[in-house]
Amino acid sequence: MTNIKKIVIAPDSFKESMAAIEVADAIERGFAKVFPNTTVYDKIPMADGGEGTTEALVNALNASYRKVSVKNPINKTITASYGYAYETNTAIIDMASASGLDLIAEEDKNPLITTSYGTGQLINDAIEQGAQHIILGIGGSATNDGGVGMLSALGCKFLDSDNQTLKAGGAALAKLSHIDMSNLNPKLKDTTIEVACDVTNPLLGKYGASEIYGRQKGATEDMIKQLDAALTRYHDVIEQQLNVSVKDIEGAGAAGGLGTGLLAFLNANLAKGIDIVLKETQFTQRVKDADLVITGEGKMDHQTIYGKTPIGVSHAAQRFNVPVIAIAGSLGEGYQAVYEHGISSVFSILQQPCSLSDALENGRQYMEQTAENIARLLLIDKNHNN
Numbered sequence: 001m002t003n004i005k006k007i008v009i010a011p012d013s014f015k016e017s018m019a020a021i022e023v024a025d026a027i028e029r030g031f032a033k034v035f036p037n038t039t040v041y042d043k044i045p046m047a048d049g050g051e052g053t054t055e056a057l058v059n060a061l062n063a064s065y066r067k068v069s070v071k072n073p074i075n076k077t078i079t080a081s082y083g084y085a086y087e088t089n090t091a092i093i094d095m096a097s098a099s100g101l102d103l104i105a106e107e108d109k110n111p112l113i114t115t116s117y118g119t120g121q122l123i124n125d126a127i128e129q130g131a132q133h134i135i136l137g138i139g140g141s142a143t144n145d146g147g148v149g150m151l152s153a154l155g156c157k158f159l160d161s162d163n164q165t166l167k168a169g170g171a172a173l174a175k176l177s178h179i180d181m182s183n184l185n186p187k188l189k190d191t192t193i194e195v196a197c198d199v200t201n202p203l204l205g206k207y208g209a210s211e212i213y214g215r216q217k218g219a220t221e222d223m224i225k226q227l228d229a230a231l232t233r234y235h236d237v238i239e240q241q242l243n244v245s246v247k248d249i250e251g252a253g254a255a256g257g258l259g260t261g262l263l264a265f266l267n268a269n270l271a272k273g274i275d276i277v278l279k280e281t282q283f284t285q286r287v288k289d290a291d292l293v294i295t296g297e298g299k300m301d302h303q304t305i306y307g308k309t310p311i312g313v314s315h316a317a318q319r320f321n322v323p324v325i326a327i328a329g330s331l332g333e334g335y336q337a338v339y340e341h342g343i344s345s346v347f348s349i350l351q352q353p354c355s356l357s358d359a360l361e362n363g364r365q366y367m368e369q370t371a372e373n374i375a376r377l378l379l380i381d382k383n384h385n386n
Contacts (some may be wrong), residue, residue, distance in 0.1 A: 006040040006076045008290040012309035013052035014298040014329050020045035026364045030371025044281050048309045049196035049273015053137045060281040067160035068125045070098045071117035073142040074108050090133040091126035095119040096140035109218025113169035120153025127187045137196040138255040144170035144227050146234045147261020155183040160270035173230035176237050196273035198307050201253035203260050209253035238264050274312030288320045298326035302334025314342040
């Protein structure tokens, strides 16, 4: 490669090791040791809807964090935070910060009773701040309640045949008789909700929320059947009252059926996380005059091609024929599949066998060294062509 004047650095975070901006900084340091100081580096921290998405979007939108007292999945009060950009009245919310699996102990994992109420509290707070646009990440949930907890916090009432409010959790939905939406927060009508959703599961059945994700949330085989039956009842009532059917829409089963609640009640738009981040960071405009793109993620393997950050970045760069190099913490089975998606070359930062703790602790150093080696390789090509 010759005449590299602008490099776009757009990595994902490296889980438990480096935030995306730290990865980008290390790559820049490595290249700066080799390339002239006139080289322009445009660092764009990326994410694909999972860990680091809120951070990437807060950075991109010049947002700040708000702390809110909310209920966690087992109804205990905690402090959760979300991003808010006052310039554009945009909120960036990660449901895992209020309703995530990591918030509760192993022995407390029970999707029969866990609730998404805290996520609704975060949405409410954002609306009261004046949010007109909410970006909601829904990965890592501890719940299987169809979003009923979230909707309850927003003013909906879910009632049984005796007109009593249902208990929290997925199991109670088996007793759902009717839904009272009269107190749903009216400000929601003026708010666009965009959901970062990277799963395509329907709500029910073999590939549904309960069957595919219930076990990791603490469900036994019997509980999975119970939860699926309860969600079936939930959707039956939605069809009867709202005259809509969303159960088979891709993503309806995301986050324990939260996707269904968002689609049916809040008219939300579900999109791939990487697509949302690319749009909000104005990646297309920033990459079109670049000479090289560097991307990466903690582990690259055969799953990388399914909506992960390096592929989203590569597809966007391909539109302008900008070459892409990827750097990974480690390379797993089938990583070569990325070559069919526009990535020219892949490098691992691990230069010798080492322990996981060593790799995590020294990630910045290894990243910087790898970036420098790549830069020197590109410089050889430049000098040879000259």
